[in-house]
Amino acid sequence: MFGAIARKLFGTANDRYIKGLGKTVAAINDLEPELEALSDDALRARTAWFRDRLGQGESLDDLLVEAFATVREGAKRTLGQRHYDVQLMGGVVLHGGKIAEMKTGEGKTLVSTLAVYLNALEGQGVHVVTVNDYLAQRDAAWMGQIYEFLGLSVGCITHAMTDAERRAAYACDVTYGTNNELGFDYLRDNMKFRLEDMVQRGFRFGIVDEVDSILIDEARTPLIISGMAEDSTELYGKVNTLIPKLTDEHYEKDEKQRSVNLTEEGTETAEQLLKDAGLIQSGSLYDLSNVSLVHHLNQALRAHVLFERDVHYMVKDGKIVIIDEFTGRAMEGRRYSEGLHQALEAKEGVTVQNENQTLASITFQNYFRLYPKLAGMTGTAMTEAGEFAEIYGLEVVDLPTHRPMVRDDMDDQVYRTTKEKYDAIVDLIEDCHKRQQPVLVGTVSIEKSEFLAQTLRKTKGIKSNVLNARHHEQEALIIAEAGVPGAVTIATNMAGRGTDIQLGGNLDMRLSREIAADLDEAEHARRAAALRDEVEARKATALEAGGLFVIGTERHESRRIDNQLRGRSGRQGDPGASQFFLSLEDDLMRIFGTNRMDGMLRRLGLQEGEAIEHPWINKALEKAQQKVEARNFEIRKNLLRFDDVMNDQRKVVYEQRRELMTAADVRETVVDMRREVVAGMVPKYMPAKAMPDEWDMAGLHREVQDILALDLPCEDWGREEGIAEAEVEERILEAAEQHHAQKAARFGAETLRAIEKSLLLQILDQTWKEHLLQLDHLRQGISLRAYGQRDPLNEYKQEAFELFQAMLETLRERVTQFVSHVEVREAPPPEALVPRAAGRMQAHHDSPEPAVGGGAPEGEGLAVRTAEPVRHVAPESRNPADPESWGKVGRNEPCPCGSGKKYKHCHGTAA
Known part of the structure; x- marks a missing residue:
């Protein structure tokens, strides 16, 4: 109570920080007339002048006002865009190594140029991290015009680049790239054999776009470079055929913990099925010799019971492709670890790939903590402010909007059944469509987005654009047209899309698509003017209809994802509305709600088709989401504690490696x-x-x-x-x-x-x-x-x-x-000393790229003569009495003879 009164009197810490930025913004604005009078060459010359001042002992903070004013003038001359006051504030926040929370459409991409330019003056490189290659290339080309005009070099790291191209991009003053590419380059560099083969040049300052998506959602699992393991894949197929013979009584499913375990009866049944299939030769299921079977059985059970096709994954071109639960995107090239992906491949009847063995790995948490200075920007970070502070030491600053937010966020409507909920959603979409109000509908899975699109088409004759993992190639185009009057767009989540929904449609997108580049100047100008008039007329129609209406078909476990969907409406002071529809059969309500609610609503006389709508329900749902977020944060924090142990060892090994190469x-x-x-x-x-x-x-x-x-x-x-x-x-x-x-x-x-x-x-x-x-x-x-x-x-x-x-x-x-x-052989092939490729690249789990191994440091005419590799045999397959069956045994492994000694102290002494 006293805290609330104090906040009303003095404002929050965030309010006071924002107020304190006013002087800096005013100082930047005061320089504008002076810089407008400069020629292009004189404006560009300021970069060298700033660098001279840094060399004479001034700090970046000393240059901030003048550098920001220079960037704003450069943006006006190259892009025709002038930084607003709130964007200047965002630049100060980023330069201070904080996270700037700015609502969708506030121009975060332009904001980043201020802090990037200032920090790039040191000449040690600035990394701007995006969520996908499209955004990295778009932003590097778009914002790069400002940097290049002011005399800085710009590079962009994309998927298919060679090492030489990557090295050149990292050597630039400003480098754009995705979190995956930057992380993999770090791991690959630490597998190289010569310093000159490494592509990165150290870490100085990084700005992470969509920081919540990358540092929280993407950070749940590590980046991994792996090689093929020698385990057979046949067992996955054999065990998979047995799972359908188990019934609900044979296992317990916990959807909250995302786990499934065999009951006592289920264990006995599974053991008998494995014996009948000839997979257990002797003993019980949990004997040491059958430990591999238990692993395969558990993963097959998880694949069948916890993972649903077109919700958690989809089948594309004969492969299992993971669907990101937060963004709804297909995560091409990524694989679940510990055999789960193979179990899903067996379940869906596609080719089962070999398991992989980790060669190098790092979590995003530990990768981004390599930067001495890190900043981020997003539209939704305040709900995760505690995690950003504890894990990364990053403070979140909530910046005001350029124009007042006028979106109408309505209370949630709660129905008893899913059918009633969808009937209400369809009726609302039909009403908006008739009034020419554009609608964006957020769903949580491919299956539900396609079901809703089909229902709209069959029952109301309304055509909709569907954006999900199946159609992600048209992502930017679909989102660009989502603000057209009467448009109905159905999307699976909205995290980090990178393309604004503009009422009337996206003019820039239409200009690039509909006007040929080879037209003469007059014709080009005539067509551009016609398109501009058409977009303005459509915008007026959409505004009159109430702006973009955002409909959520159910609540997500994370408030942040709901806020991302809501934030697509009300851009730059536009009108708009949002409302979420829920049913007691939704996953969040069913798993985390109460089973007695349905009976209570019946007793209160709730009729079919009626909804409950009250601010108290919103607060109750928010508290449920907060509990889920807190539990998920604890899980991530616990995983990080374990990874920190390996990270300390990784630092020692990589540092030693670098010293050896030097x-x-x-x-x-x-x-x-x-x-x-x-x-x-x-x-x-x-x-x-x-x-x-x-x-x-x-x-x-x-x-x-x-x-x-x-x-x-x-x-x-x-x-x-x-x-x-x-x-x-x-x-x-x-x-x-x-x-x-x-x-x-x-x-x-x-x-x-x-x-x-x-x-x-x-x-x-x-x-x-x-x-x-x-x-x-x-x-x-x-x-x-x-x-x-x-x-x-x-x-x-x-x-x-x-x-x-x-x-x-x-x-x-x-x-x-x-x-x-x-020993040395005479005249061997030059490749003889080059290590074999390190296996397969995996972004977070697996991906089908070859990793870079690197060549021998010197002496390229030499080759080391080594014995033929001995095959590895699983410990449970070794016969203690028959050394021929042991295969390759590590010197520090227990001797397979059962003596209890290390192999090198027992049978290994004679090896």
Whole structure:
């Protein structure tokens, strides 16, 4: 109560911040007459003048007023657009490393030019991040006119560019690109073998457009570069045929948690079905040997019970394509992880792709935290202000509109059944259509958008434009025409569309589509004037009818998505209206509402076709949405806590990698590794407190031969009087150094240095890849530790650290072993040292692009001779009594013989 009174008296913190920007805006406006008098060359020369001042010690803040005034004048001369006062405020907010919330149609794209220009003066590059390639290219070409007029270079990163083109784009003062492309370039750069092959040049300042879509919605899952795993895909098809034989009594579905689990009866039934199919040879379903079957069974069950075709995914060209639940877009090239995508492929009868193994990954949270300074802009961020502050340290500032908002946001209408709800929606659309009022209808799935379009056509004879994942290619065109009088547009969600709905239609879009570029100037001007008059007449008709009417067919779990839909109406002070229609059968009402509501409404005498409409209902729904948002935030925050553990390790590995690439040679590193390997090797066979007759000198001889390629008389040394482990260690090291010196003399010192560097980088990549796989496996089961009253996060931190230590030990052994055994072939092909392509690129799950591996750093006429790879065999398929069945065993894995020792200390000693 006291807080509300204080806000009325003094205003909110946001109000006070906005008020404080008034002086800066006034100072910028005062410079306008002076800059208008300058010639184009004089205006352009200010860029060099600003840079000189920075070099003399002035800060960006010192230049802000003059730089912003310069950009505004540049925009007037190139685009014919003048920044409004609220847009100048938005520029100050962005420069301050904050998020600017500006309503749809307020010109966020133009706002960004102010902060981009000012920060680009430092010469370290500014990244502008968009949600798709279309917007990146459009904004780079559109806003790029201002930057280039003022003497800055502009680049744009798109999907199909070569490394050379990417490097040139990143070297520009301003670089536009999508979050996926920028993130992948970072991961690919850290898989390169030479510094000059890397495309990015570090991070300075980034502005994220549609910041809520990218930093929250897209950030739910990581970017992954992966390679094919060796697991068979046949099992997915076999298990899939068994799922339809399970009934509702065999599993429990929790739609709130998006989980499904077999009941006790379901487990018994599934086990019997698997036995009948010959998939379980012995034991029960939960025996260690059947752990892979449990995984396949769970994913197949999820695919059938929780995932619905044309809602969560669609089938296109024989592939499963994920549908983004927030934007309604088809996410081409992305795949669900952990075998779920394969289970969906088996369910729909399309080709089941191989599972993939992670080679490199990063979450968007950790990628964007690489920027020392980050800002963002969107129409809907205030509802997620807490998450932006906690995860990214970003403050949200709600900016006023240029013209007063006059849209009429009506109370929700709640019906008992879905049929009654749709009947009411159809009647309202018909009424608007007759009055020539344009209508935008928001649905939550492809299925519902097409059902509504079909219903309108059959029952009312009204034709509508449908925008969903099936028709996303026409996205900009459909949205551009959505403001035409009488137009009915049905869209699955509206996040980050990037094209404004203008009443009367989008003039620029029509000019580019309907007037040929090769017309003479007079004819072009005549046709443009005719189109302009037509659009103005249509706009007057739409305004008279009440502006754009936005209809929501149900509430989303997130208020932000509802606000994005609503925000399409009432652009730049235009009239408009919005209303949401709900039924008790909607997912949100059914899952998070109360089961008693239907009976209560019947008792109150609610008739069929009647709706409840009251502000209290809106508040109750908002509170339900807030609870769901808070739960989803906790889930994302928990996932980030786990990823932060891997992120710390990733930073160490990538930094070490960069140091190795920078070094002229890595001889000292290789020598240090060899010493540590020998220092760890000797005590295993000559324990400090053991008697000489207890030493295993034969085992030491085998390991020295295996790792160092040396045939030393270790057993003779063991019989010498008074010899100690320190002396043995010294003799081994001395012999290893002599062996290495002989190689250098035989191959040439430069050649050997090149081989060492190449091997070190390749082996580091291989051990890091294997470590990521182990972390994936650890992460999947760690939550079960909670049943033992142990904190899963602390357990994960501890075990991940132990795995990292083991990875470093493995790295030292492998590098020492390879360098000791390496030989050089004469006249090999130049590609011999180039690592094989790293597999498949995956934006958030998978995508079918080849990853860039990179070439050898030096010594391109050389090739390392290595043994043929040994196939990997799943642990459950190995016969302890038959070493031939073990396949490739990691040196630090438990020995398959069952002794409990590591493989390298057991059967691996003779390998």
